[in-house]
Amino acid sequence: MPHTPPAVPAPPAAARDPRALLLPAGRALDRLDLPGLAVADLYDTAGAAFYDAFVGEVSADVVDLLRTAVAQRGPALDLACGSGRLTLPLAQRGLEVTAVDLSTAMLARLRDRLQACGTAVASRVRTVCADMTALKLGERYASVLLAATSIVLVPASRRPAFFAAVRRHLAPGGLFVFDYHVHDPQALARQPETVRVLPAPHGPGFVLSFQHFDLAAREETVNFYVENITTGGVTTRHLYTTRKQIFFWPELQADLTAAGLRVREHRRAGRAGTTRLVVCQALNGGDLR
Numbered sequence: 001m002p003h004t005p006p007a008v009p010a011p012p013a014a015a016r017d018p019r020a021l022l023l024p025a026g027r028a029l030d031r032l033d034l035p036g037l038a039v040a041d042l043y044d045t046a047g048a049a050f051y052d053a054f055v056g057e058v059s060a061d062v063v064d065l066l067r068t069a070v071a072q073r074g075p076a077l078d079l080a081c082g083s084g085r086l087t088l089p090l091a092q093r094g095l096e097v098t099a100v101d102l103s104t105a106m107l108a109r110l111r112d113r114l115q116a117c118g119t120a121v122a123s124r125v126r127t128v129c130a131d132m133t134a135l136k137l138g139e140r141y142a143s144v145l146l147a148a149t150s151i152v153l154v155p156a157s158r159r160p161a162f163f164a165a166v167r168r169h170l171a172p173g174g175l176f177v178f179d180y181h182v183h184d185p186q187a188l189a190r191q192p193e194t195v196r197v198l199p200a201p202h203g204p205g206f207v208l209s210f211q212h213f214d215l216a217a218r219e220e221t222v223n224f225y226v227e228n229i230t231t232g233g234v235t236t237r238h239l240y241t242t243r244k245q246i247f248f249w250p251e252l253q254a255d256l257t258a259a260g261l262r263v264r265e266h267r268r269a270g271r272a273g274t275t276r277l278v279v280c281q282a283l284n285g286g287d288l289r
């Protein structure tokens with residue numbers, strides 16, 4: 001399938017200014033004038049490379065979504081596909097996949113990875129640069145997938161529009177599958193800030209991960225400060241930012257129902273015990289087979 005041009009323009013640059021998402025620690029680091037420090041959105045060009053290295057190519061968290069989509073047999077719509085952690089295994093198992101993401105950098109990485117897979121796999125994937133909350137492809141799919149707990153990237157005010165978009169892309173009998181992280185509101189209130197030190201995902205270096213949970217605003221802000229020492233002994237410094245939504249299951253469930261999506265499964269997934277897998281079907285959806 002051919003690669004298509006953007007279906008929906010990206011949001012204005014101001015709305016995506018990464019400096020607007022700097023936490024106090026991130027702002028302090030930014031003000032230090034550290035040589036070469038670059039501040040970027042986690043899903044822009046430099047951030048996309050870090051995200052991929054940090055998360056890793058293969059991950060157990062996409063297995064349930066993969067299994068469901070393969071069992072559905074028909075074409076899959078991979079929303080917020082990133083560089084294809086789920087898209088690639090879907091296409092490798094013979095499914096036609098439409099892979100949607102807002103980040104041109106992420107999609108460019110996906111296309112590079114597809115090229116390395118060979119034409120048979122690559123020809124089964126179509127990439128679309130679009131906002132998934134306003135998606136109108138005019139097509140229907142046996143499965144609509146949203147992996148990596150990416151539902152956190154949909155603002156609460158956009159959730160009804162997002163679920164409506166999901167529903168209009170479901171074929172009769174089609175399934176919408178996504179996962180999400182369960183928050184403990186008391187734990188967040190007790191400890192609204194966390195700082196972790198981690199090894200840098202590539203080369204010698206380290207990552208400082210700052211998280212801030214604003215329970216009243218229902219927003220989590222994440223800053224990653226990454227220092228790497230390159231082979232020439234040069235230190236590279238990056239600050240990556242992203243914002244996530246905090247929500248609780250009854251709110252999601254209400255929005256799903258209002259959009260005409262019926263929850264067929266809602267169960268624990270993963271080893272940590274804090275992730276849930278949700279499988280939905282369109283109300284009055286017929287049978288695909």
Ligand SMILES: C[S@@+](CC[C@H](N)C(=O)[O-])C[C@H]1O[C@@H](n2cnc3c(N)ncnc32)[C@H](O)[C@@H]1O
Nearest residue numbers: 043080081082085101102103106131132147148
């Ligand atoms: C956590 S990553 C997940 C990527 C991939 N699914 C994975 O499993 O690694 C979230 C992705 O969502 C994309 N994204 C964020 N908001 C979006 C939106 N409104 N529409 C489409 N993609 C979006 C980001 O660009 C990023 O690639």
